[in-house]
Amino acid sequence: MAIAVNSSRRRSACVASTIVAIWLMVGSAGLWAADSAVANDPLAGIEDLILSGHTGDAKTAIAAAQRIFRQRRDRHGEALCVLVLADAELSAADLPAATADFERSVALLDAVGDHFGTWMALWHLGLLERGQKRPTEALAHQRQALSLLGELAVSAAPFSGASLKLLGKGLGWPSDLLGLIPPRPQLTIMPLSLRIAMAMSRAVAVSALLDLGQLEEAEGELAQLRELSQQLGGSFGHEADIQMGRLRRLQWRLDEARDILRKALGEIRRYEPSGEKEILGLLIELEMVSGRFDEALALSDRVLNLVRQSHAASEQIVVLTSVRLEVE
Numbered sequence: 001m002a003i004a005v006n007s008s009r010r011r012s013a014c015v016a017s018t019i020v021a022i023w024l025m026v027g028s029a030g031l032w033a034a035d036s037a038v039a040n041d042p043l044a045g046i047e048d049l050i051l052s053g054h055t056g057d058a059k060t061a062i063a064a065a066q067r068i069f070r071q072r073r074d075r076h077g078e079a080l081c082v083l084v085l086a087d088a089e090l091s092a093a094d095l096p097a098a099t100a101d102f103e104r105s106v107a108l109l110d111a112v113g114d115h116f117g118t119w120m121a122l123w124h125l126g127l128l129e130r131g132q133k134r135p136t137e138a139l140a141h142q143r144q145a146l147s148l149l150g151e152l153a154v155s156a157a158p159f160s161g162a163s164l165k166l167l168g169k170g171l172g173w174p175s176d177l178l179g180l181i182p183p184r185p186q187l188t189i190m191p192l193s194l195r196i197a198m199a200m201s202r203a204v205a206v207s208a209l210l211d212l213g214q215l216e217e218a219e220g221e222l223a224q225l226r227e228l229s230q231q232l233g234g235s236f237g238h239e240a241d242i243q244m245g246r247l248r249r250l251q252w253r254l255d256e257a258r259d260i261l262r263k264a265l266g267e268i269r270r271y272e273p274s275g276e277k278e279i280l281g282l283l284i285e286l287e288m289v290s291g292r293f294d295e296a297l298a299l300s301d302r303v304l305n306l307v308r309q310s311h312a313a314s315e316q317i318v319v320l321t322s323v324r325l326e327v328e
Contacts, residue, residue, distance in 0.1 A: 042068045042077070046084055055092040059085065079108035083121055090128070099128050115152055119145050119197055126204045135211035142205040149198050192232075199228040199236045206243045215250055222247065238267055242279060249286050257286055277303055 042065035049058035062085050069077030086101035102125045109117040122145035129138035202225040209218035222243055229236035241264040248257035265279045280303045287296035 043080060043084060047087070050084075050088045050091050053091075055088045058088045062088065075108075076112045076114060079105060079112055079114065080117065082108055083117060086121070086124065090124070095128060095132060099125065102128065115148065116193075116197070119148055119201075122148070123197075123201055123204065126201070126208070130204060130208055130211065133211075135208040139205055139208040139212065142201045142208065145201045146198060146205070149194055149201065153194050195228055195231055196235075199225060199232060202228065203236060203239045203243070207246075210243065210246050210250060213250070215247060218243075218247055238264060241267075242282070245279075245282060249282070249289075254286060254290050258283070258290075261286065277306055280306075 043062075046058050046061050046065070049055070049061065062081050066078060066081045069075075069081060082101055083105040086098050086105055089095075089098035089101060102121045105121040106118055106125070109115075109121060122141050126138045126141035126145065129135070129141060202221055206218050206221045206225060209215075209221060222240060225236060225243070226240050229240055241260055245257050245261035245264060248254075248260060261279055261283050265276065265283070268276045268279055280299050284296045284299045284303070287293070287299065
């Protein structure tokens with residue numbers, strides 16, 4: 001489940017080309033204020049440890065950073081420590097701990113006025129809940145996130161890019177783009193950054209609604225996701241296609257679903273190569289309910305080949321048995 005969550009957050013963050021435009025306009029607050037050099041940031045380099053699999057070392061570094069921020073009486077820094085700790089726990093597949101610390105970070109970041117950080121924690125919570133097959137809770141978190149973003153859209157609340165700066169690499173955003181965040185605090189949140197966040201939350205909300213079988217509401221959310229994607233140069237069009245394929249499958253419009261998902265499969269390598277397995281899984285299910293068992297088995301062989309390339313033995317066993325057991 002942790003693998004699926006990490007894949008989803010990378011795919012939902014496929015808008016890296018848009019980030020340049022955002023951060024040329026938007027400054028960051030908190031740890032990246034003009035009088036706070038990044039070189040002296042206690043959290044610098046921790047995300048690299050997490051991404052390289054050294055989560056134990058990352059947790060040790062986070063604990064040290066917490067002590068420094070506590071000595072400085074820097075409540076924002078302490079709140080960011082909890083957010084990064086949750087990210088480390090997610091990467092280590094400790095989903096209960098990650099869930100608890102993302103929940104803590106929501107309260108802490110909201111208390112210090114880091115609205116974007118609060119949104120990021122809520123977004124991750126939605127991913128975690130859906131990954132653990134709790135779509136009702138996932139939907140509730142994304143609705144809370146969207147409500148927060150709606151409030152920010154009509155307010156002059158200060159924008160802090162600290163949380164994005166910390167977790168951006170894990171979301172698939174290149175380091176050189178994140179490095180463009182200028183050290184100018186207390187600039188108001190910009191419409192483009194809000195649209196990106198709204199699109200990311202709506203994508204998870206659509207998935208949860210489909211999991212719950214609330215198809216009419218899912219179609220409405222999907223229309224809004226497509227509109228946001230158009231405003232962002234089509235950045236979320238691929239995600240919208242995948243969810244539309246799921247929707248048409250659940251509506252038993254199987255031929256339409258097949259065409260949409262096969263088109264998405266052909267384009268996936270441009271966005272998130274590891275997402276190919278997810279689309280193949282949706283197509284396998286579609287062919288199974290269509291009674292096209294040979295096609296389903298052929299697709300399962302494609303998944304198995306991808307898994308073999310990743311040397312994930314346990315995943316190979318799942319692929320080898322799941323479809324064939326259903327066919328029998």
